[in-house]
Amino acid sequence: MTNRRVRVRFAPSPTGPLHIGGVRTALFNYFFAKKHGGDFLLRIEDTDSQRFVPGAEEYINESLGWCGIKIDEGVVEGGKHAPYRQSERKAIYKQYADQLIASGNAYFAFDTPESLDELRKNAEAKGEVFTYNYQIRQNMQTSLALSEAEVHARILRGDQWVIRFKMPENEEVKMHDLIRGDVVVNTSTLDDKVLFKSVDMLPTYHLANVTDDYLMEISHVIRGEEWLPSLPLHVLLYRAFGWTDKMPQFAHLPLLLKPTGNGKLSKRDGDKMGFPVFPLLWKSPEGEVSRGYREDGYFPDAFVNLLALLGWNSGTEQELFTMEELINLFSLERVNKSGARFDPEKTKWFNHQYLVKKSNAELASLFKVSLNEKSITADSAKVEKIIGLVKERVNFVHEIWDQAFFFFVAPQSYDEATVKKAWNSETPELMKKIVAFIATIDSFNAPNIEHLLKDYINTNNLGMGKVMNALRLSLVGASKGPGVADICEIIGKEETIERVSKAIKSL
Numbered sequence: 001m002t003n004r005r006v007r008v009r010f011a012p013s014p015t016g017p018l019h020i021g022g023v024r025t026a027l028f029n030y031f032f033a034k035k036h037g038g039d040f041l042l043r044i045e046d047t048d049s050q051r052f053v054p055g056a057e058e059y060i061n062e063s064l065g066w067c068g069i070k071i072d073e074g075v076v077e078g079g080k081h082a083p084y085r086q087s088e089r090k091a092i093y094k095q096y097a098d099q100l101i102a103s104g105n106a107y108f109a110f111d112t113p114e115s116l117d118e119l120r121k122n123a124e125a126k127g128e129v130f131t132y133n134y135q136i137r138q139n140m141q142t143s144l145a146l147s148e149a150e151v152h153a154r155i156l157r158g159d160q161w162v163i164r165f166k167m168p169e170n171e172e173v174k175m176h177d178l179i180r181g182d183v184v185v186n187t188s189t190l191d192d193k194v195l196f197k198s199v200d201m202l203p204t205y206h207l208a209n210v211t212d213d214y215l216m217e218i219s220h221v222i223r224g225e226e227w228l229p230s231l232p233l234h235v236l237l238y239r240a241f242g243w244t245d246k247m248p249q250f251a252h253l254p255l256l257l258k259p260t261g262n263g264k265l266s267k268r269d270g271d272k273m274g275f276p277v278f279p280l281l282w283k284s285p286e287g288e289v290s291r292g293y294r295e296d297g298y299f300p301d302a303f304v305n306l307l308a309l310l311g312w313n314s315g316t317e318q319e320l321f322t323m324e325e326l327i328n329l330f331s332l333e334r335v336n337k338s339g340a341r342f343d344p345e346k347t348k349w350f351n352h353q354y355l356v357k358k359s360n361a362e363l364a365s366l367f368k369v370s371l372n373e374k375s376i377t378a379d380s381a382k383v384e385k386i387i388g389l390v391k392e393r394v395n396f397v398h399e400i401w402d403q404a405f406f407f408f409v410a411p412q413s414y415d416e417a418t419v420k421k422a423w424n425s426e427t428p429e430l431m432k433k434i435v436a437f438i439a440t441i442d443s444f445n446a447p448n449i450e451h452l453l454k455d456y457i458n459t460n461n462l463g464m465g466k467v468m469n470a471l472r473l474s475l476v477g478a479s480k481g482p483g484v485a486d487i488c489e490i491i492g493k494e495e496t497i498e499r500v501s502k503a504i505k506s507l
Contacts, residue, residue: 004219006038010064011209011223013045014056017282017290018063021224021256021265024307028253029222030069031308031330041216042074044085045209047202054285057085063279066300068323073216081216086208093203096211096241097163097196101143105240106195108143108161110154115141133191134169155198163196165206165233165240173232178220178251178332185232193233206230210237213248221248222332225339228252251332254311255339265342275344279303297396298347302354306347311340320353352395360384366397374401376408385490389482403481407490410499411477414507418479422469428504430462431470435500444493450485474503 010026012018033040042064044057061076073079083089100106109132116132123130138144142164143151155161171187195207203211213221231250238247256265259273267290270277281292293303305321313336314321314329321329355363364383371378390403437456441449457467468484475487475496488496 005217006033006036007041007217007219008033008038008222009041009043009213009216009218011043011045011212012060013048013051014053014060015048015051016053016056016284017278017280018056018060019265019267020277020279020293020307023063023067023279024256024310025222025224025253026064026069027067027304027307027326028312028330028335031327032220032222032332033072034327035330038219039072040069041079041081041218042071042077042084043212043216044075045205046085046087047205047208049087049200049202059280059282066279066294067304068300086212087202089208089212090202092215093196093208093211094201097203097207100165100195100237100240101163103240104166106163106165107137108151108155109137109164109194110141110146110159110161112160131191132164134167134188137164137166137192161198162194164192165195165237167192167233168236173235175231175235175250177228177231178249179254179335180228180252180337183228183231187232187236190232206233206237210234210241214238214241214243214246217246218248220251222251222253225252225255251335254336256310257339257341259342259344261339261341264339273344275347293347297398298351299354299358302351303347305354306350310342311336320350348395355395355397356391360387360391363387363391363397363400367400370398370401371408378408382407382490389486389490406476406481407487410495410502411475413477414473414503415478418469418473419507422466422473422479423507427466427470427507430467431474431500431504433460433462434467434471435497435504438488438493438496438500441493444489446483446485446489449488450483453485470503471500473507474500 008029010022010029012022012026030040032038042061044060046052046057057075061071061074064071071077073081073084075084078084097106101108116130120130132140144166146154167190168187173185173187175183175185177183193206194204196203202208212218231252234250235247238244257263258265258269265277267277270291276291276293276296278290278292279294281295282290284290294300301323304323304326305319308321308326308330309319312330312334315334361380361384364380364387367387368378368380368383371383386404386407387400390400393403394400434453437453438449441452453467454464456462457464469479472479472481472484472487475481475484475491481487491499
C-alpha cells in the first residue's frame with residue numbers, strides 16, 4: 001500500500017447485461033476500497049458507440065444497488081471528477097492523443113479498412129498473423145512515412161485516420177501485479193494499438209481508460225484477467241505521458257470458469273445447465289429474456305457471499321459472511337491466481353443458509369406475496385408457524401408453497417404411489433376410529449395431539465406406521481410435510497376430521 005488515498009473504479013461498458021463475473025469485479029473493488037477507507041467510483045465506458053445497448057447502463061446501476069454496493073462517485077451520484085460517462089468526456093481525450101503525437105509516442109495512420117483487410121488475408125495465405133507493429137509502420141500510410149505537409153493535407157480534406165501508439169522496439173517492460181507478482185513482456189511481441197479514431201472522434205478503451213484513471217486519481221486498478229495483456233500498453237502510456245509517479249497499482253482477478261472447469265463461464269453455460277449468469281433478469285431490446293438471480297429467488301446477501309468466495313478465501317473454514325465481515329477480511333493477497341470454478345448447486349446451498357437464518361416473520365412477509373397471488377388470506381401468526389416447520393426443507397421462498405400448500409388447501413387428489421403403500425381395505429375402518437378419537441381431544445396443540453394419539457395407537461395395537469402414514473396421506477394427499485401433529489394443530493380439529501373423512505370416502 002502507498003500513502004495515496006485508496007480510490008478504485010468499476011468501469012463497465014453498457015453493451016448488455018452485467019455478467020456475474022463483472023459483479024464479482026465490482027465487489028472486490030468495493031471490499032478493497034471500504035477496507036482501506038477509500039472511494040468506489042462507477043465509470044461508464046461507452047466510447048464504443050457501435051456496441052451500445054439501450055437500458056444496459058440502468059441495469060448496471062440497479063444490479064450494484066441490489067448487491068448493496070454504495071457508489072461514492074458516479075453518473076447518478078456525481079463527484080469532483082464528473083462527468084463519469086465517457087461519451088460526455090469526449091472533449092478531454094483528443095488533447096491527450098495530440099500530446100502523444102507531439103512527444104513522438106504516437107502517430108497518425110491513414111490506412112483504409114480495405115487495405116488492412118487485404119494485408120490480413122495475405123498474411124493468412126502464408127500461414128502468418130498480420131500484426132501492425134514496428135516492422136511495418138514505416139511502410140504504411142502513416143505520419144512516420146509521409147511528410148508533415150501531406151499529413152496535414154489529408155486531415156484537412158477529411159480522410160479518415162486513427163492515432164496509433166508507437167510501441168518501443170525490443171524493450172522489456174517490467175510490471176508488478178498485486179495478485180500475480182512480477183510480469184515482464186518484450187515490446188517486440190506487441191502491436192501498435194489504436195488510441196483515437198476520426199470516424200467518431202472518440203478514443204478507444206486504452207486511451208480513455210488510462211486518461212480517466214489518471215484524471216480521477218485512481219490508486220488501484222482491480223479488473224479481470226482478460227485485461228492482463230493490455231497491462232504493458234497501459235504502463236507504457238503512463239510513462240509516455242510522464243505520469244509514472246501517479247500510476248495506479250494493478251491487480252488482475254482470476255476468471256470465473258464453467259462448472260466443468262474448462263473455459264470462461266458464459267450465458268450459454270447457464271442456458272444449457274439451467275442457472276442464471278446475470279444478477280437481474282434482462283430483457284434485450286430485441287425481446288430476448290435472460291434469467292437473473294434476483295428473480296430466481298436469491299437473496300442479495302447470499303449472492304454477494306457466494307461471489308466473494310469465487311477466487312478469494314478468508315484463510316478460515318468460515319463460509320458465511322456479512323458484507324461488513326467481507327470488507328474487514330478482504331485482501332488481494334488472498335485472491336487466487338487460478339480460475340474459480342462456478343458451482344450452481346453451491347449457489348443454492350448459500351441461499352438456503354441465508355433463508356434458514358432469516359426470522360419466520362420476515363419469510364412469512366415474503367411468502368404472503370405468493371399467497372396473495374393465489375387469493376389466499378391467512379393469519380400472520382399461522383403463516384409464521386408454518387414457515388418455522390418447513391423452511392429447513394427449501395432453498396427459496398417460492399419453494400415454500402410446494403412444502404406447505406396443504407396447510408391452506410385441502411388435498412383434491414392423492415399421490416398414487418403413496419396410496420398403494422399407505423392405504424388398503426382395512427384402512428377406512430382404522431381411520432374412522434382415528435376420527436372418533438381426534439374428536440375427543442380438547443387441548444388441540446401439537447404436543448398434546450402427538451402424545452394422546454401415540455398412546456391411543458399403542459394401547460389399541462393399531463400399528464403406528466399404518467395409522468400415521470394413512471393419516472398423513474389423508475391430510476396432505478402425499479407422503480410429505482412436517483409432523484402429523486403439527487399439521488393437525490395448524491389446520492385445526494374441524495378441518496382435520498373433515499380431511500380424514502373425505503379420504504375415507506374418496507379412497
